[in-house]
Amino acid sequence: MRSLSQLSNAERRFILHWGEMGTKWGINRTVAQVHALLYLSPEPLNAEQIQAVLEVARSNVSTSLKELLGWGIVRLVHLPGDRRDHFESLKDVWEMFRIVLDERKRREFDPTMAVLRECIAEAEKDAATGGYSEDRLREMHNFLATTAGWYATFRGWPTSVLKRFFGMGDKARKLLGLTSE
Numbered sequence: 001m002r003s004l005s006q007l008s009n010a011e012r013r014f015i016l017h018w019g020e021m022g023t024k025w026g027i028n029r030t031v032a033q034v035h036a037l038l039y040l041s042p043e044p045l046n047a048e049q050i051q052a053v054l055e056v057a058r059s060n061v062s063t064s065l066k067e068l069l070g071w072g073i074v075r076l077v078h079l080p081g082d083r084r085d086h087f088e089s090l091k092d093v094w095e096m097f098r099i100v101l102d103e104r105k106r107r108e109f110d111p112t113m114a115v116l117r118e119c120i121a122e123a124e125k126d127a128a129t130g131g132y133s134e135d136r137l138r139e140m141h142n143f144l145a146t147t148a149g150w151y152a153t154f155r156g157w158p159t160s161v162l163k164r165f166f167g168m169g170d171k172a173r174k175l176l177g178l179t180s181e
Contacts, residue, residue, distance in 0.1 A: 007053070011040055014036055014040065015033050015036040015040070015054075016033070018032045018033060018035065019032045019033040019036065020032075022035075028063075028067070030054070030061075030063075030064050031063075031067050031068060033054055033064075034050055034061060034064040034065065034068060034074075035064075035073065035074065035089055037050060037053055038050075038068075038074055038089035041089075043088075044077040044079065044086035044087055045086060046084040046085060047061050047062060047084075047085070048084070050065075050087070068087075068089075071099065071103050073089060073090050073096050073099050073100065074087050075087070075088060092159075094159045094162060094163070098155065101151070101155070102155070105148075109144065109148065113144055116144065120134065120137050120138060123137060
């Protein structure tokens with residue numbers, strides 16, 4: 001396996017950029033780079049190969065792989081005649097999108113909904129909480145509940161429907177009676 005400096009410019013740029021984007025999404029840079037490398041790799045890679053290509057510490061690779069396995073976007077693969085663990089990324093970007101959304105919903109969205117419900121219940125009992133704050137909490141809760149309902153519907157759509165839906169672009173605006181401004 002080649003080192004990062006031996007990858008093509010496009011491969012290197014994508015891996016480095018994915019790492020940068022990962023930090024903006026709240027993901028460790030190395031985790032994102034490991035994912036990008038596995039996504040681009042036509043065959044499963046073992047931890048030593050990943051370490052050599054990305055030129056990072058073995059502990060970073062191990063930690064990154066554990067996190068990616070936990071998210072479900074990387075899977076463990078055993079190759080005949082090789083006792084080492086190998087790893088591959090899901091290649092279907094639509095399925096990865098679904099899995100990442102599911103995980104983000106579970107880690108971020110669901111706890112926020114729970115806190116909002118608790119805050120609304122507290123606000124109803126506590127006269128010190130102003131009506132304006134209580135209204136804001138309810139509005140946020142209603143917005144997130146509507147979003148969760150939309151997500152539940154969207155999550156069940158087959159990939160072919162998702163592709164058509166997202167490919168509609170301005171056709172959807174016209175269908176809804178919206179005009180370009």
